[in-house]
Amino acid sequence: MRVCEFSIIFLVLAASIAALARAQEVDDEREFSYDESSGIGPSRWGEIHHEWKACNSGQMQSPIDLRNKRVQIVSHLGKLKRSYKPANATLINRGHDMMLRWTNYAGHININGTKFHLRQCHWHSPSEHTLDGRKFDMEVHMVHESDAGRTAVIGIMYKIGRHDTFISTLKPGFQALSEVKDIEIAIGIVDPYLIKFGSRKYYRYIGSLTVPPCTPNIIWSIVRKVRTVTKEQVNLIREAVHDNLEVNARPIQATNGRSVEIYRPNYPKN
Template identity: 55%
Template sequence: MVMNLSRPTLPFVLLLTFASIFLHSKPILAQEVEDQKEFNYISGSEKGPERWGELHEEWADCKKGDLQSPIDLLNKRVEVVTNLGKLKRSYKPSNATLKNRGHDIMLQWNGDAGSIEINGTEFELRQLHWHSPSEHTINGNRFDLEAHLVHVSADNRIAVIGVMYDIGRSDSLLSELEEKIRSLAGNKTQENVGVVDPRHVKIGGIKYYRYLGSLTTPPCTEGVIWTINRKIMTVSREQVTALREAVHDHAEKNARPLQPINHRKIYLFSPRHRPQGQSNN
């Protein structure tokens, strides 16, 4: 249900919101698994999503966790708030390497590519990777592509920005990388791409969803602060095809199934939101 927060109680409620997210977020010692042979996305297979939590003891969260990602961002479960603040991105160009991890294509920055700030904590940008189709959905609608920008704080907390795309005009960053991505379709596992500016990841709009979840690949560690851009961007069909053809066969569709919300709070930052009956002008 959407909550209309009155002005006198809003700061206090938001304080509790921030406290809840940061108290339940935690240092994440187990990073995403790099070796694609460890798991796959084939439903019903021995290494498929339903079995991830049984493959290794340290992957138990994939099966038993209560804060798993991805989820459906359903309007009736979202609380609209106005004071989360605009997403503060302070990115800068840095040398990067494009890697074929078998289950996805990852762009890893080798130097200081800048950071984002969430509730006064700085999270440094480390890498970007893509899932096709999208992992998160909005009101049950799945999109053609989802990019994850992964950030890490000084105390090893993880914050991920998710950007979803529908087929349409080409994405500018993928246009820069498309030739290099195609070169990874064979046996080559990585390609130096020189300086890449993360500011070329177009987000558009200022509305975003915020919730506490997990990594979407094993070990599915929980405590990840998710920020999902509300505006749907566009990507060309050829760019999605290039990403799919570069990875191994079983990962051409590399989206984890939706996970239970389990009464989690999902917030939508909308600076112009007004209670029903009031103008947005």
């Protein structure tokens, strides 16, 4: 990634509204909390705004526990076909997480013949999804949107270990945001391919956004391989948020009989 000199961009209301319409998620996350004792924690999200009622009443919510004994092994899904390209991006403190937004076209993935264009990525710690009940140290969500407005998210989980190269390239941006609040900073060209999958295997299910308004009918693809990140990198991202919380992960939601598939190629090695 080529990082240009950091510049501070003060967001205007119109830009915020436009971004919200594109991403479907709440850009300013200060209206809700991950702390149940706050009165606006996860169990109360659906009561805060009428438009958020799916957070409490939705039957196909995310995240979920991915249990290998209950998933269906398939090959018809095919590999995740990425066609990304380096593009200008900004880092944004949304109140409870850090979001990287590509401001120019950053490419797409292809799902069932439909192109889903990469819009942004953001981080949760600990992980929101779990594997056989096990929670990991962090999870990144790569959010894509089709021309018809449907959302597809790729999730990658991380455990503490060796450093992650992509996060290392963003360190100056996170450090800049840790010193100030309520701003968006331009960080130059960011290559989405630096977010490594490390495996062709992935879980697929239909769920929701994991933050209000908890929009349903989201296509989730969770990479099977758990990658590594250092504890310092996890702390770097959390400290840049300024929310005084150690976690920003929604609790596990009921599967409610949903089908969960795992894609495995038709050859022995991955």
